[in-house]
Amino acid sequence: MPVLGTHRTLLRRAAGGCAAILTLALACACGSSQSTTSAEQAHPSPSMTLSAGPSASAGASAGASTGASASASASASTSASTSATGAGAGASAGASASPSRPISSNSSSSSGSPSSPGFSLSPSAPASSAPVAPATTAAAPVPAKDAPGSSIAYSTASGGHTVALTFDDGPGPATSQVLALLAQYHVKATFCEIGTQAHDNPALVKQILADGHRLCDHTVHHPQPMHTLPHDKQAYEIDAAKDMITTAGGPGAQVSWFRAPGGDFSADNRQIAVQAGLRPLGWTVDTRDWSKPGVPAIIANVKKELRPGGIILMHDGGGDRSQTVAALKQLLPWLVQQGYTFDFPAS
Ligand SMILES: [Zn+2]
Structure with a gap:
């Protein structure tokens, strides 16, 4: 069980999570720092209820991933919810021991990212060190305002010794290289796509689906911060992106999750997502690849x-x-060597 200090570490770490600020009005890079006060975090925190969810979506193994359904393990998917206190830093069902995670000291980032079709990025400011709420040892109740099933997924569908790879902000020029590497290792992953990018690159969306991967809604324009937008605009960002992605994917295309840009979840946008049939999707490992820190x-x-x-x-x-592609080339064999099999997130 994590201790209080671990939670504080987590929250600070989470604050530096994903991201970037668009140099255009749109834009992206997940993992952006959260300087606002009411936004939730894509990483687990004591204020949120974690849930692996009852779903048992595919357990695609590295050796023979077929996307076939797998039954949920008891540790991962049968509990409706688990308190953040119990879930700890690994946040995942199955994670046990003492996940002490040091505060990242490299949360600031360089600017001037090259532009990509549709938008360009400029990673944002350092992580906030704002005070955090004390951890509690009691199970965190689900806030009354939360819609059923709107908790953020922080674990794979099957739990156990699995891992879920997620790729954000595409499809783009690197998507084909990522797909080739995933195919080489028979790995299935989840792609959190920006609506405009999907609209502009429908062939890549179709290839993602043809290869057995799954799709996640990452909004139309990647607004940051998202939770400060009026409700209607947040609903548009989520609903229209889902339509754009499914249209790009072609008949039968499905989108199963919603990931807020920079992990900027709120009760409001999570509820919008759930109404659209999307499970909010967080992460437990921020590679910070968007900041190009080196392979x-x-x-x-x-x-x-x-x-x-x-x-x-x-x-x-x-x-x-x-850098992401080069790192993935090394990470995939390492993950296999560590005995991980590849799964989709809980949905
Ligand atoms: Zn993003």
Whole structure:
């Protein structure tokens, strides 16, 4: 069980999670820092209820992933909810021991990311060190305002020694390289796509589906911050993106999750997502690849933060992703060597 200090570490770490600020009005890079006060975090925190959910979506193994359904393990998917206190840093069902996660000291980032079709990115400010609420040892109740099923998924569908790879901000120029590597290792992943990017690259969306991967809604324009937008605009960002992605994917295309840009979840946008049939999707490992910290740093983040059942955040869009591709080339065989099989997030 994590201790209080761990929670504080987590929250601070989460504050530096994903991201970037668009140099255009839109834009992206997950993992952006959250400087606002009411936004939720894509990483687990004591204020949120974690749930692996009852779903048993595919347990695609590295050796023979077929996308076939797998029954949920008791540790991962049968409990309706687990308190953040109990879930800990690994956040995933199945994670057990003492996940102490040091505060990241490299949360600031360089600016001037190269532009990509549709938008360009400029990673944002350092993580906030604002005070956090004290951890509690009691199970965190689900807030009354939360819609059923709107809790953020922080674990794989099957739990156990699995991992879910997620790629945000595409489809883009790096998507084909990512797909080729995933195919080489027979790995299935989840792609959190920006609506306009999907609209502009329908062939890539179709290829993602043809390869057995799954889709996640990452809004139309990747607004940051998202939770401060009026309700109607947030609803548009989620609903229209879902339509754009499914249209790009072709007949039968499905979108199963919603990931807020920069992990900027709120009760409001989570409820909008649930009404659209989408499960809010967080992550437990921020590779910080969007900040282009170097391939060794990306790999080190994974080795440091990954726990069984975890969800890894990477990016196939939003700028030059050559470091991401190079890191993935090393991470995939490492994950296989560590005995991980590849799963989709809880849905
Ligand atoms: Zn993003």
